[in-house]
Structures are given as structure tokens and as C-alpha cells.
Amino acid sequence: MAKFAKRIAYMQSTADVIRYLFEAMTDPDIISFGGGAPAKEALPVELVHEIANEVLTRDQRGVQALQYGNPIGIPDLRQAVIDQLLTPKGVKADLKNVMIVAGGMESMNLISQLYLEPGDVVLVESPTFVQSIQIFKMFEAQCIACETDDNGFVIEDLEAKIKQYHPKMIYVIPTFQNPSGRTTSLERRKAIAELGSQYDIVVLEDDPYCEMRYSGEVLPPIKYFDETGHTIFANSLSKIFAPGTRLGYIYADEPIIRKLYEVKTATNSHTNVLTQILCAEFFKRGLYEPHLKMIRDIHRERRDVMMECIKTMFPNETKFIYPDGGLFTWVELPEHVDTTLMLENAKQHKVAYMPGKEFFVEGQPIKNNCMRISFGGVAPDRIEAGMKRLADVVRLYL
Missing domain, CATH: 3.40.640.10 (Type I PLP-dependent aspartate aminotransferase-like (Major domain))
Known part of the structure; x- marks a missing residue:
């Protein structure tokens, strides 16, 4: 096989994580906070x-x-x-x-x-x-x-x-x-x-x-x-x-x-x-404004549920962002916790997230103790169940 371009090498580690997250989205047993999809209920x-x-x-x-x-x-x-x-x-x-x-x-x-x-x-x-x-x-x-x-x-x-x-x-x-x-x-x-x-x-x-x-x-x-x-x-x-x-x-x-x-x-x-x-x-046809209101209402509820779960389920030393919008929050755990290594255990607990390491430029300061979790594509009751699983995984690494 002919050699791939050298620039492709950079893609590999990140691509593996992203590939797993897409697979998790299609597995009904896994509650995935890893992707960036909006709520399916918001699709017109x-x-x-x-x-x-x-x-x-x-x-x-x-x-x-x-x-x-x-x-x-x-x-x-x-x-x-x-x-x-x-x-x-x-x-x-x-x-x-x-x-x-x-x-x-x-x-x-x-x-x-x-x-x-x-x-x-x-x-x-x-x-x-x-x-x-x-x-x-x-x-x-x-x-x-x-x-x-x-x-x-x-x-x-x-x-x-x-x-x-x-x-x-x-x-x-x-x-x-x-x-x-x-x-x-x-x-x-x-x-x-x-x-x-x-x-x-x-x-x-x-x-x-x-x-x-x-x-x-x-x-x-x-x-x-x-x-x-x-x-x-x-x-x-x-x-x-x-x-x-x-x-x-x-x-x-x-x-x-x-x-x-x-x-x-x-x-x-x-x-x-x-x-x-x-x-x-x-x-x-004037459908945008009412549709946008529905999108905001759906995702506001999901954001609020996730924020409450972090406050009540995660360790007290957890730091996180309370976003005014969007689909994500950023969670920072104690420094000794490596969320990339933790992902393997999370898989066993049927919950997924995106390790923070993937969002930092290679060769520059990286925070291994962070993770991105998305509330967009998960219904409120599933958010509560998934965050309970994720909190249980986090406690294994404290």
C-alpha cells in the first residue's frame, strides 16, 4: 500500500476517540455525553x-x-x-x-x-x-x-x-x-x-x-x-x-x-x-422563530438538569462551567485524574464523554483532568441516569 501523507499521523489518536463516540451514539445501552448533536426532538x-x-x-x-x-x-x-x-x-x-x-x-x-x-x-x-x-x-x-x-x-x-x-x-x-x-x-x-x-x-x-x-x-x-x-x-x-x-x-x-x-x-x-x-x-414561511424558541426551551431544560446533576452528584472539588447557551459544559476534576484513562472504565459503565486532552494543541500545555460533556442529544431522565454512572466512575479515580 502506498504511504499516507505525513500530516495524517496527527489525526489518528483523536480520530480513534471520535470514532468511539460515534459508535456510542448508536448503542442504546450507552448514555453518551460525548457528541455535539442537538436534541432529536428539535429536528423539524x-x-x-x-x-x-x-x-x-x-x-x-x-x-x-x-x-x-x-x-x-x-x-x-x-x-x-x-x-x-x-x-x-x-x-x-x-x-x-x-x-x-x-x-x-x-x-x-x-x-x-x-x-x-x-x-x-x-x-x-x-x-x-x-x-x-x-x-x-x-x-x-x-x-x-x-x-x-x-x-x-x-x-x-x-x-x-x-x-x-x-x-x-x-x-x-x-x-x-x-x-x-x-x-x-x-x-x-x-x-x-x-x-x-x-x-x-x-x-x-x-x-x-x-x-x-x-x-x-x-x-x-x-x-x-x-x-x-x-x-x-x-x-x-x-x-x-x-x-x-x-x-x-x-x-x-x-x-x-x-x-x-x-x-x-x-x-x-x-x-x-x-x-x-x-x-x-x-x-x-416564518417557521424559524417558533422553531428556535422550541430549540431553546428543550436545551435550556437539559442544561439545567445537567448542571444540577454536577452540583449534587460529583465530588465537591469539581469545577465546571455553567453555560448561558450552546450544547456543552467543561468539567475539571482533581489534577491527578486522567480522563483519557478514565474513559475505558466509563465504557464499562455504559457512559461516554469527550476527554479534555483532545481539545488542547499537541506539544503545548494540556489538562488531562478535564472533560467535555454535552447535554444536547440526551433526554432529561437519561441525563440524570448517565450523570449518576459518570459520577460513580469519577469516584473510582479520586
Whole structure:
């Protein structure tokens, strides 16, 4: 067999954990807090069925839905994104600023193709989203972790590393961050945008959870403070529509969108047209707002149940984040506990989670005593049962 590229070696250990977590999601005996899926009850199955039936059987757009499409995305969905998602955030956009992509991960991929060359430095939060690290590594970029606290990047450390490493890109998940659940403060959002402009750095703002707020104050995106076009806003429609449709969007200044158009064309031609039409109709028919309310209500309850379980079931020395939204919380156990080793015992107890080690940049400070647990895809009664199992496993390692 021909040799795989050297960059694939980095993927292996993380891929093994992710593969197990996907397997756990399909095993009814395992209560899995490891994935990032929203509640199945929040999926608009009947609505999508109704819309699809009309589009494919009683609507002239059936041919359009099954034909090749424009790399930038269909106008109806781009306009819906502007009217119902971007304008409420206080940003000004028109069709030339928005591209529809095949989910949030394709945003990371396309933007990385556009900007990153071997040896380029990307500054990331510590911890950060594991699959974004994988993408940056695939383009042979060097990821440098920056200090964070409950308000996001520590700006003094971020600027110090900018001066030290001269990065091409800053990658940030500002709202209900994956994996920590933290939210970047208003002041730091403004500071990050200013640093991008001052030092001529791309700020890649990955914000897939921003609509899933259950409490607290709504904050404008970093892009809101961008006066020079250095910030690119990437979002997913997976959490507010349906993950399986693989839809997302990029909002950026027109010259960037034009270049991304070229990259998209060379990569996979266009995003699935049928799912774009379904999603556009979802917005057009006024279904988004009531559906979003339902999503928030479902996940708020699950968050609250999980937080109460941590408070009452886990050891007193446990530290954790109480997120205002999103799908995750970050749990920090006593320093001697290794959550990667603990996962084997958790498997025997029929419970799954994501070890914290996977969210840190390799070769830089890692916290082995942390774990990400997700409340999104688990019903409240199953959360209670699963957290009891997980608490029992934790006590074996104290």
C-alpha cells in the first residue's frame, strides 16, 4: 500500500476517540455525553417532509433542486440569512457578502485553503475545537495556544503571542465555546477585532452556537467591530435547522467572498441545492422563530438538569462551567485524574464523554483532568441516569 501523507499521523489518536463516540451514539445501552448533536426532538422532520413534498412534486423548483447550482449558494437562502440571522446582530450585509457552504466545517476548510500555507501560525484558544485544529494541521499550519479565562482570550497574552509568532490567523469561538461553554466578553470581542486590524491578521470567528442562548445578554459578533475587513464570520445552520442537511454560511467583505467562490468551485462546485431550497423555504414561511424558541426551551431544560446533576452528584472539588447557551459544559476534576484513562472504565459503565486532552494543541500545555460533556442529544431522565454512572466512575479515580 502506498504511504499516507505525513500530516495524517496527527489525526489518528483523536480520530480513534471520535470514532468511539460515534459508535456510542448508536448503542442504546450507552448514555453518551460525548457528541455535539442537538436534541432529536428539535429536528423539524414533519416540516421538512412537507416542504420537500411540495418542492419535488408540486413546485417548478424540483428541477432546480436536482440540478447543478451556483458555488455561492441560492439567493433565497442567502437573503434569508441576511434578514433573519445577520441583521438582528446589528451587522450590515447584502448578497455579495454571504456564501452558503456545506456546514460549519467546510467554512473552516475553505478559509484555510484561502489563507494558510505550510508553516503559517494560527493562534487558538486553549482549549479549542478539536476538528478545527485538525483542519489547520491538514494545511500544515502551526497552532499556538493562547491563555483564556471565563471571558475568552486573555488579550494581553494574545497580543504578546502576536508579537512573538507573527500569525496569519486568529481562530476564535466567541459564544458558548466548544468545548468550554464560555462566552467572550463584549470588551474582548472589540479588542480581538482591533488586533486583527492593527496587525493585519485574519480573525476567523466561528460562531455556530450563537442562536442557542438560554440566559444572559445577547452580544454582537466580533465582526460587528471590524472596520477593516479582517474578520470573517462563519456560522452553521446545523443547530437551528438540521445537522444532516450540512448547511452553513460565511459572511465577509466582498473581495474575500469572491476569492472563496474560486476556492469553493475548485473544491466541490456547490452546496447541495435541495437542502438549500428546503432551508430557504423554512425561513420564508416564518417557521424559524417558533422553531428556535422550541430549540431553546428543550436545551435550556437539559442544561439545567445537567448542571444540577454536577452540583449534587460529583465530588465537591469539581469545577465546571455553567453555560448561558450552546450544547456543552467543561468539567475539571482533581489534577491527578486522567480522563483519557478514565474513559475505558466509563465504557464499562455504559457512559461516554469527550476527554479534555483532545481539545488542547499537541506539544503545548494540556489538562488531562478535564472533560467535555454535552447535554444536547440526551433526554432529561437519561441525563440524570448517565450523570449518576459518570459520577460513580469519577469516584473510582479520586
